[in-house]
Amino acid sequence: MIAYNKTGFDDETRLFNRDIKEAYMEELNEVENTLKTILGTFRLTAIAENDYNRDIFEMSKIEFEEVLKVLKCKSLKSLITRFSILDSYITWAYENGYCNVPVTSYFTQDDLEKYVFKVNNFISYDEIINIFVNNERTKALNIQDVAAMLCLYEGIKGTQNQELVNLMKNDIDYKNKTVTVKTKDDDGNIINERIVHIKEVTLYYLNQALLETDYKRVRVRNNKEYELLYPLPYNGYVLRQPVIGGKKRTKDECESINWTAINSRIKRLAISVKMPYLTTQSIYQSGMLYKLLEIEEEQGYLNKEDYIRVVTEAGQNEETYFTLKQLYLTRFNTESVDGIRGRD
Numbered sequence: 001m002i003a004y005n006k007t008g009f010d011d012e013t014r015l016f017n018r019d020i021k022e023a024y025m026e027e028l029n030e031v032e033n034t035l036k037t038i039l040g041t042f043r044l045t046a047i048a049e050n051d052y053n054r055d056i057f058e059m060s061k062i063e064f065e066e067v068l069k070v071l072k073c074k075s076l077k078s079l080i081t082r083f084s085i086l087d088s089y090i091t092w093a094y095e096n097g098y099c100n101v102p103v104t105s106y107f108t109q110d111d112l113e114k115y116v117f118k119v120n121n122f123i124s125y126d127e128i129i130n131i132f133v134n135n136e137r138t139k140a141l142n143i144q145d146v147a148a149m150l151c152l153y154e155g156i157k158g159t160q161n162q163e164l165v166n167l168m169k170n171d172i173d174y175k176n177k178t179v180t181v182k183t184k185d186d187d188g189n190i191i192n193e194r195i196v197h198i199k200e201v202t203l204y205y206l207n208q209a210l211l212e213t214d215y216k217r218v219r220v221r222n223n224k225e226y227e228l229l230y231p232l233p234y235n236g237y238v239l240r241q242p243v244i245g246g247k248k249r250t251k252d253e254c255e256s257i258n259w260t261a262i263n264s265r266i267k268r269l270a271i272s273v274k275m276p277y278l279t280t281q282s283i284y285q286s287g288m289l290y291k292l293l294e295i296e297e298e299q300g301y302l303n304k305e306d307y308i309r310v311v312t313e314a315g316q317n318e319e320t321y322f323t324l325k326q327l328y329l330t331r332f333n334t335e336s337v338d339g340i341r342g343r344d
Contacts, residue, residue, distance in 0.1 A: 015042050016049035024092050040300025041085045044071055056086060057093035061106045068115040074124060074293055079112050082297075117293075121277040122286040122331065125153055129201065131273060138273045141216040144232070144239055145265050147209035150202040151179075152280055153287035155314030158183045158192075161259040161280060163315065167238045168256075169210055174203055181315070194315060206238055215242035285327065288314050292328050302328075 015021050021042055025035060045056050048067045052059060056067055067086070073079035087104040094102045123131075128149050132140040140146050148164060156163045156179065163181035171180040177200060183192045214229040230242035237256035263280050270278035291310050296302050307321035307328075 014046055016046045017055045020055065020093070020098070021089070024089055027092070036299065037081075038085050038089075040298065041071070041082050042089075043300035044082075045086070055093070055098070057090045057099040057103065059103055061103060064103045064106075065115070068112070069117075071115075071297075072117040072293065073115075073297060074117050074290060075126070076113055076116050078297055079116055080109060083107070083112060122282060122289055123153075123275075123278060124286065124290055125150070125199070128153060128283075132269065140269055141218070141227070142265075143205060143208040143212050144215065145269055147202075147205040148239060148262055148265065149269075149283055150205055151198075152283040154196060154198045154202055155284070155287055156181050156196055156198075157280065157284045158315060161262045164239060164262055165256050165259050167206075168236045169238070170236070172203065172206055172238075174207075177203060179206070196313075196315075209238050210234070284314070288324055289328055289331060292324075 025038060028035065028038075030038070045067050048059075048063070048070045049055060051066075052063055054063075056064065059067065068079070068083070071079065071082050073082055083104070087102070090099070090102045090104050093099050128146070131138050132146050132149065151157075151164055151167070156167070158164070158181065162183040166182045166184060167179065171182075173179070176197075178195050178197050180193060180195050182190050185191050212232055213234075215232050217228050217230065219226045219228055230244050232240050232242050234240075235256075239257040239262065241257050241261065266278065266280050266283070270276055288310050291313075292302060292306065295306050295310075302325075304321065307325045308318045311321050311324050312318050
């Protein structure tokens with residue numbers, strides 16, 4: 001069949017049983033954005049359909065489980081949305097005599113949670129909040145550290161963490177939900193400046209970090225844990241160096257945190273929750289990887305422009321897109337298939 005406007009099919013669209021899926025989408029009375037989501041879902045299921053050489057409505061329960069894994073949905077909400085799309089299509093196929101039993105009838109919503117995609121050695125935004133804020137057992141002692149992790153995830157880093165080190169109160173625009181981040185030379189002159197759009201939750205923790213007056217550390221002595229407080233003098237910087245050893249400093253003498261101290265803070269948190277892979281770099285990369293996953297979930301594929309957009313939004317040169325692409329394809333166990341994944 002030739003391409004038509006309603007579903008956006010074209011000759012480059014690789015689908016299994018394309019004619020049947022076209023017929024199904026022709027009967028839908030959906031808006032364009034919904035049709036794009038459905039089409040994107042069919043692009044993803046094509047991976048498993050081609051492996052098994054059968055349409056999803058012909059699959060066994062075990063085979064359909066592989067489809068749910070191929071979708072690589074990073075949240076239960078996203079997976080439920082994708083599942084409902086597949087359920088609608090398979091039910092339509094059943095009603096039109098293409099299969100005997102809808103395979104989706106074997107699954108309940110509670111069953112779906114185990115098919116939510118997890119990325120090994122990386123962390124999602126929600127996991128940062130759940131582990132280091134919401135969980136009383138593992139929550140971070142300092143809001144400063146939470147703010148640093150969320151900023152890293154949002155693509156704020158720079159060489160030697162400079163964008164974090166230089167971040168000040170005046171750089172935060174609460175109304176537009178942006179921060180202005182800077183890198184400087186050895187003389188303190190600004191050599192690069194950019195604006196980053198961030199989540200409202202990140203804005204909240206940046207503000208809380210500015211208000212924090214003490215930095216907490218846990219020391220162990222005679223097998224007992226002691227919580228120590230070190231003053232955090234306010235000097236306009238978001239991340240600040242605590243005063244240790246009773247040395248008094250004036251506001252002008254207080255500087256922002258040293259870039260290596262940020263690495264050390266993240267390392268201590270990683271050890272405390274037994275996540276040794278958690279570093280400033282892995283959190284920073286996590287933000288880019290999950291952004292790519294969101295894009296792929298939405299449109300069903302990734303192209304060169306998607307990779308370039310993600311790396312440049314994280315402050316990197318666009319030439320680095322290929323390194324990110326290889327990392328994404330490796331970590332997410334995907335294939336670079338034209339029309340399905342990693343499309344250039």
